[in-house]
Amino acid sequence: MERIRIGILGYGNLGRGAELACAANDDMELVAVFTRRDPATLSILTEGVPTVSVAELENWTDKIDVLILAGGSATDLPKQTPEAVRLFNVVDSFDTHANIPQHFAAVNAAAHEAGHIGVISVGWDPGMFSVARLYANAILPGGADYTFWGRGVSQGHSDAIRRIPGVADARQYTVPVPAAMEAVRAGENPQLTTREKHTRECFVVAEEGTDKAAIEEAIVTMPNYFADYDTTVTFISQEELDRDHAGIPHGGSVIRTGTTGEAGENTHVIEFSLKLDSNPEFTGSVLVACARAAHRLAERGETGCRTIFDIAPAMLSPQTPEELRAHML
């Protein structure tokens, strides 16, 4: 079997997650990790795989089938993905929902020009949650969608707390409200406010001598991030944070309820849920499955941008169509 040659650009938690996923898939071969740091300072998990300066990317076009972009959505990917797709087939996890159309357009134009495939916005949301929403909506056109996130760590909310003066470190968990989920699962089709769907739990390490009450007030009143939620703040030591909150778990549920029948007398509940010990390792696993699809699309001579919506599920699997029909259908 000729293996799919993978490069990874960026070596934070997500890049490391993609590296682990490459190792878990026999048809994949990691050939290089690219970094903006000094590559000599970067130590990766996979033995024998070089770390390379991002400035060298263009020298690797004939050695890599798909480049996985493991950067952030705020500043990295809007620039990186359209640039990189000029050189490689690429996959990214761009997750700023509101800017996806614009990102798609930029990647699509560059990908068509260069004759490559760019798969964008894969991971779990956007990604697996999106595809669950799509299937459920296509099957039950008359219905309502609900997405619950958590219990899991929100990096953005943790960062927002850390920017408050006097905060040494922080970890924020997004937590779905059980009663709201139960009402949805029961097909009650509730109208839920932001506050009714999720609560926010904050674990904060305060610098010595700071006013904890002021920090708590700054958190719970922070617009967009916390003001619209029931938020709890617990002050703990750095040791406790490091010991009890080192993981990056996440997950959630996409639920669609709808009715069928002559008078809508039959209710159906479709739920897709994830419980993830490691958000970046799971996202890295999705990126690698989609890299397989990107390679296959490119082998067929296709070009342009794709999302998970445009990719037949079989393209993600290492099994042949015959195997899938015989054993998984």
Place this chain on the structure above:
Amino acid sequence: MERIRIGILGYGNLGRGAELACAANDDMELVAVFTRRDPATLSILTEGVPTVSVAELENWTDKIDVLILAGGSATDLPKQTPEAVRLFNVVDSFDTHANIPQHFAAVNAAAHEAGHIGVISVGWDPGMFSVARLYANAILPGGADYTFWGRGVSQGHSDAIRRIPGVADARQYTVPVPAAMEAVRAGENPQLTTREKHTRECFVVAEEGTDKAAIEEAIVTMPNYFADYDTTVTFISQEELDRDHAGIPHGGSVIRTGTTGEAGENTHVIEFSLKLDSNPEFTGSVLVACARAAHRLAERGETGCRTIFDIAPAMLSPQTPEELRAHML
């Protein structure tokens, strides 16, 4: 908007479910229901739509875009689908898992010859459960799959009870064992026997004067159907059966658990679950969404057999790719 012209062959519960789903989708138009019965005796829900003898099928080739085959998998579809795909693009819900490769081959050959598309084995299992299995396997290659069915009515098991001498009527529910589901959801990766996964609840109407103990014994010892399960038998009156067990609910969960990390230290649980008040109406809804995809594939000039694995999710949705990216990704 030019609507997709749908025909339905067969008017049992499933055909009626597909009819209701056509009515729920603005881009669909039901143009005829075909039957092996005398069409004059068949009364359908949709006003103004003709009921037509199956012998007339070939006169409708220019009036129908996709024919939905609503027959059974045991004897109808193995013959009907390869025949009908010579005349129309078709969709079926063939659900005899072991015979899918053979059915695919027959439909594929006929569809290619005729220049049509045949989408087979759509519904919820095979169908939505299959696609959930595929995605989860592609993302977590090291893991274990679990499928739980129910609580729901098994038509096959109900029929098996009705064939026992002295039984006037019966309804059988397949019920997942909660403790087994919880162990799987907790990532415990248990090895489960048939008996540990599901129980079977039977509601039986006995003919007057029959030996109920003998009926119960015949049920619980029946090979394949009940002997390997913990089975409960409750005798009720026909009135109670008609009043309390008239629905055809079903559902279940597909769960995959797997690990990532340097030493498999992070566990992930992916679950897709359905809770359906009406099995045939939900299956009919999937058939209609797949009819949309069949029409689009045919419009592109594609031919041959497809399963849900081969169809990009966006093809199932009435929304445009732009709308999907903007609002559902």
